[in-house]
Every structure is written in C-alpha cells, then in structure tokens.
Amino acid sequence: MSLPSYIVEGRANLLARVKIVFDLLFAIGLYLSGAPLLWLLALTLDLVLLFPYLRYVKRKPALLTLGTLAISAVLLAAAPFVMGVRGLALWVLFPLLPVAAGFVLGRRLHLWQMAAITMALVALATILLIRQGQSFDFDLVALLVLAAATAASIALTGWIIARTLRLEAGSREILGQPLPVVRGVMVVPFNWVVGGISSDALRSELNELKRQYSLRWIVLDLAPAGELGRQDLQAIEEAALAASSPQCTVVMARPPVDALGHLDFARAIIGRVERFATVPQAVEAGLRRLGWTQATEQPQRVVTVYDILGK
Numbered sequence: 001m002s003l004p005s006y007i008v009e010g011r012a013n014l015l016a017r018v019k020i021v022f023d024l025l026f027a028i029g030l031y032l033s034g035a036p037l038l039w040l041l042a043l044t045l046d047l048v049l050l051f052p053y054l055r056y057v058k059r060k061p062a063l064l065t066l067g068t069l070a071i072s073a074v075l076l077a078a079a080p081f082v083m084g085v086r087g088l089a090l091w092v093l094f095p096l097l098p099v100a101a102g103f104v105l106g107r108r109l110h111l112w113q114m115a116a117i118t119m120a121l122v123a124l125a126t127i128l129l130i131r132q133g134q135s136f137d138f139d140l141v142a143l144l145v146l147a148a149a150t151a152a153s154i155a156l157t158g159w160i161i162a163r164t165l166r167l168e169a170g171s172r173e174i175l176g177q178p179l180p181v182v183r184g185v186m187v188v189p190f191n192w193v194v195g196g197i198s199s200d201a202l203r204s205e206l207n208e209l210k211r212q213y214s215l216r217w218i219v220l221d222l223a224p225a226g227e228l229g230r231q232d233l234q235a236i237e238e239a240a241l242a243a244s245s246p247q248c249t250v251v252m253a254r255p256p257v258d259a260l261g262h263l264d265f266a267r268a269i270i271g272r273v274e275r276f277a278t279v280p281q282a283v284e285a286g287l288r289r290l291g292w293t294q295a296t297e298q299p300q301r302v303v304t305v306y307d308i309l310g311k
Contacts, residue, residue, distance in 0.1 A: 007106075008057070008058075008061055008104065008105065008106070009057060009058060011103060011104040012053070012054060012057045012061070012065065012104055013054060015065070015068070015069075015100055015103075015104050016050045016053065016054055016068075018100075019046070019047075019050060019068065019072060020047065020050070022072065022093075023043045023046055023047050026043055026075065026079075026090075027040055027043045029083060029086065030043070030082060030083065033082065033083045033084070033086065035082045035083065036082075039078075039082055042075070043075070046071050046072075046075070049068065049071070050068070053065075053067075053068050058227050059227060059229075061104075061105060062105055062107075062110055065101060065104050065105055065110070066101060066110060066113060066114055066117070069097050069100055069101055069114055069117075070114075070117055072097060073094070073097055073117060073118050073121050074121065076090055076091060076093055076094060076121075077121040077122065077124065077125040078125070079091075080125065080129060081125075081128075081129075081132075088146060091122070091146065091147075091150045092150070092153075094118050094122060094150050094153070094154055095118075095150075095153040095154045095156075095157040095158075096157075097114055097117075097118050097154075098111050098112070098114040098115040098118060098154060098157065098158045098161070099111075099157055099158075099161050100114075101113070101114035102114075102158075102161045102162070103161075108162045111158055111161055111162055112158060112162070115154050115155065115158040118154050119151050119154055119155070122147055122150050122151055122154070123147070123151070126144070126147040172191075172205050172208075173191075173201060173205070174190070174191055174197060174198075174201060174202050174205055175188050175189070175190065175191065175202075175205050175206075175209070176188065176189035176190065176191050176224060177189070178209060178213070180213070181283055181286075181287075182287070182292060183214075184214065184215055184216035184217060184290060185215070185216070185217045185219075185283065185286045185287060185290065185292075186209070186213060186215050186217070186218055186219070187219045187221055187253075187279055187282075187283065188209065188218060188219065188220055188221065189221045189223075189224045190220060190221060190222050190223075190224055190225035190236075191224065191225065197228075197231075197232045197235045197236060198235065199234075199235040199236075199238045199239045199242075200239075202235065202236065202239035202240075203238075203239040203242045203243050206218065206239060206240070206243035206250060207243055210243070210248050215248050216247060216248050216249070216286075216290055217248070217249055217251070217286030217287075217289065217290060218243075218248065218249070218250045218251070219251055219252075219253050219276075219279060219282040219283055219286065220236065220240060220250065220251070220252045220253065221253050221254055221279050222236070222252055222253065222254050222255050222256065223253075223254040227256070228255075228256045233255070233256065236252065237252075237272075237273050240252065240273045241272055241273055244273070249274075249286070249289070250273065251273065251274040251275070251276060251282050251285070251286070252273055252274070252275045252276070252282075253275075253276045253277075253278060253279045253281070253282040254276075254277070254278060254279065255275050
C-alpha cells in the first residue's frame, strides 16, 4: 500500500538521522583503524548528500531513498578493504538496508530492489577480497560462509518484511480511506503514490468504490497527495473521466495550481473533469446536483487557463 506524503517524508527524516549516527560511528572506526583521509571525505560527502535527499524526497522518493541506501551499502561492502576483519563484522548490517527501504517507501517492489542491490554488492566485494588475497584471521572457507550467511540474512529479512507489507495488499494502492457524506456522495483522499500514478490502477479503484458503495458523486481530494507533477495530474484526469458515467460523476478538489499551469495545451482532456478549490465546495455541488439541498448560489470552480481558452 502506498503511504500518505507526510508519513513517507517523516520516515525519510528518520532514515536520515539513522544514517548520521551510522556515518559518525563508521568515521570513528576508520579513524581508529588508521584509514586514509579519502575514506573520511567519502563519509563527509555521504552526510552532505542527506540535505538534497530531504529537500527533494517528495519529488523522487523511490529513486532518492534507494540511492541514499545504496551509498551505505557501498560503504559497508568497502569496509573490509579499509578496516580488515573488523570491516567484515559490519556486514551484519546489510540486512537492515532492504528493511529500511520497505519501511520508508512502504512497497514490496522497492524492498526487493534494495535487497538485490545489497546482495550484488556482497557478491562483488567477496570476489574482490578473494582476488586481492586479503589477509584475515580466518581462511577462505570462513569468508565464503560469511558471505553466504549475509546473503541469506538479506533474503530472509526481506521475505519477512515483505510478508508484513503483503498484509496491507487488500487496501487500496492509490486512494485513501473514503469518507461518506450522505448516501451516494463520498470524499476520497489521495495517497502519495511512490513511483507515480497509474491511470488504469486509479480507474480500477474508482470503479471498485462505485460498485461497493453505489456512489453517484465522488470527490477526489488531491491535497493529501503532496506534490503532483504533470504526468500524475494527467493520469488522474484520465482516470476520473473514464470512471465517470451518467450515474456517477467524479470531480477533483484542491488540485495543485502549479501543476495545472504546466499541463500540455494540446491535451483536450484537460478541463473536462470538474475541479473545485475546496472539498466543501465540491461536496456542496454534489448535494445540489443530486437534489439533497437547494441553494441560490452555485459553488465556485477553480478557473484555469484551460477554462479561459475553452470559452
């Protein structure tokens, strides 16, 4: 299940704090081991990269989270080359990296992607250690056993966390908990979908809501989704238009004005789905349309350049 934007952002901040502690402890270990200054500069660069990570994680959550975890995986894989056998002891931290990806992003796909990255780095580091003939206090067989145990731990931990995430598979991927207003009218908050919004998946979830609750007016509240780009908003418009029918109308509330201003002028579909500035306006319009209330004033729509060009 995709998570709301504030949850993903909060978990990203927690991950950044954990990485700060990890890098500081790693730096202390490198200093005590007499490692070259270059490795301390690498840790410093890793800490500096946390600032753009936290700044832009709302735009590219999957890419940036997997990237910052991959940096930690590279540092762990390189530890034996700098710290000797003490660096090998740090390999027990490898299984935590896929867990962190699943925790922050909330999706099994990204968990397994991070698990594949870590296992590939473990295999690569093991091959390089064997070829370079690093001298440790134990033999080659023990090194291979350690590498195999690390890879097995990564796979096992990833499987356990994936089972935990799979418990939420019955939940909707894109839409949040629906809020019924009256019979036939419902407000549906939008989740912040990691990896982008699929028009087909959204249309399927809207149709499921229509069948389950016999809806006639659905208000998509876009504000909880955080930052929406041009492609995301186009996918929402297409899905809302496809799910709308003479029996049920899908409208949008609180759309991102910045994204509306950057849509393609050539797309005729834009503007055919009703957009309202607030959720109460959208709900009030639905109640009037369905005959629940009678009022003299029509709700105010969000006027965009597309509405002006269409007149």
